[in-house]
Amino acid sequence: MKFIFGREILDPSEFYDREEELKVLINSFKVRQPIAVIGYRRMGKSSLINVALKLMDNEDTVTVKVSLEGVRSIRQFLDLYVSSILTETVRKSIRLKLKVDLINIRDALHALLGAVREAGVRFNGLDFYVRLYTDVIDYKVNMIKALDEFLQMPQKIAEELGKNMVIALDEFQQVRFLKQPYPDVLRVMRRIWQSHSMVEYVIAGSEVGIMRELLSRSDQPFFAFFRVIELKPFNKDTSISFLREGLMENGVYCVGEVLEKAYELTGGFPAWLNLAGLRMVEGGCDKWFILNDPTVKLIIESELSSLNHNQLRLLKALAMGIRLNKANVMKPNRVLNELIAKGLVEKTGWGRYRIVDPLLANYLKING
Structure with a gap:
């Protein structure tokens, strides 16, 4: 067994523990039960999904993972969603190898289309969706209307190829940014996904507060749609x-x-x-x-730099054991909820909260 830090695990032989979660995930794939994996940062969510997809990848199933990290617009979502699904489908189903250049996705997808044609393979779905993507970024087709068509893409491709598909969307909490230009986007996603008979969907997210809101509030479109796995630290x-x-x-x-x-x-x-x-x-x-490792300092300082003044002050107060009403923070309850949404703080009891990551808490104690 190797110690691995800073990269996702892809090889099942390098994966440790999580047998129960892995079994649930794979079984959900097989019966097409939509599933959500939530857990705080550094729990191994992405690695768990990678290993499950690897074990499910076979002649009858195409598996695709799409990371939505950093996505804040429909265009960014489409760039990653379309390029990942089309490229992986061609690579795994038609056995052609071609990397997509994320700087110029249009050229890369047209190169992919050219390679398929040169190989003498008929793939109508690829031709249609590459043309649609091109029309979208050339402003010939409305991006929001096209999004509905792209959400139908996995099922249509699966039907054409005669293969099942598993689509994993990592850092799914980023879809909240699509709601501003397209308020009904989550409702449309659920309506389309639940009609797919050959595609299984798994989502994952590290901003646990936001993910719980998306999944557990009865007024949210994805309420009672996903079975939920919550990753905890090793005991x-x-x-x-x-x-x-x-x-x-x-x-x-x-x-x-x-x-x-x-x-x-x-x-x-x-x-x-x-x-x-x-x-x-x-x-x-x-x-x-x-705690004195440069890697730890770099990661923690990067995460702290994304917080505003009140969030940082309240986080330091929690690390020091200072009561919220003594933290010298304006509207502490609102700030606390913001930290919970970000997955940095969790509620442990009535009026009791703690920093999720003990390493972060210790770092703030020493450097507070």
């Missing part, structure tokens, strides 16, 4: 076993007390456990304390 026993097995494979042995300290600092977050394991492999057992 103490799993965390220690994970570290011990990885260290032993690398010829390193650390006493249980060290592994327990690593667990307490990381809270069982898989990404942080991997970083702690890497440091111990490289520098010995006393390197478990990762």
Whole structure:
């Protein structure tokens, strides 16, 4: 077992634990049960989906993952959605290899279309959707009207190819930005998706507060549509076993007390456990304390830089154990809800809240 930090796992042999979640995910794919995977950052959601898609990828099923990270407009959504689905369909079903240039997607899709034609393969859906995409970005077709057609695309392609499809949309909370130009976009998505008989949909998101609102509020279009898997940190026993097995494979042995300290600092977050394991492999057992690692500082400072003054002040107050009414923050309840929506804070009881990531909480205590 290798310690892996900073990249998603693609190989099932590198995946650790999560057997139950993986089993639920794959079974949902097989019976076409729409499923949502939610969990705070660094829980391994993307890796879980990657492994499930890998295990489902076969001659009868085309699997596609679309990351919506950074999407804030319909155009950005279409760029990723159309290019990912068409390229992966051609690569996995027709066995042609061509990378899509995200800087110039139109040229890349036309190159893809040319390669299919040159191979003598008839693929009417590809021709239609490449032309439609071109008309959209040339302003010949209304983008919102075209979006409805593109949402129908997976089912129509699946019917033409005679293959089932699994479409995974990662960082799905970004679709909220599509509601401003297109208020009914989520309602349209549900209406179209629930009519698809050959396509299974899985969504995932790390801004847990927003995802829960999208999925659990009765006034939201996706209420009671998805089965939900919520990823939690590894528990103490799993965390220690994970570290011990990885260290032993690398010829390193650390006493249980060290592994327990690593667990307490990381809270069982898989990404942080991997970083702690890497440091111990490289520098010995006393390197478990990762708060002084430049990678940790870079990640945490980047996340904190996206917060406004009141959000940052309230987050620091929570780290220091200061009561909300003593935090010197205007409208603390509103700010608290903003932090919950971002997946940085969670409610633990009546009037009780905590920072989700213990590493972030410790960082703020030291640097607050």
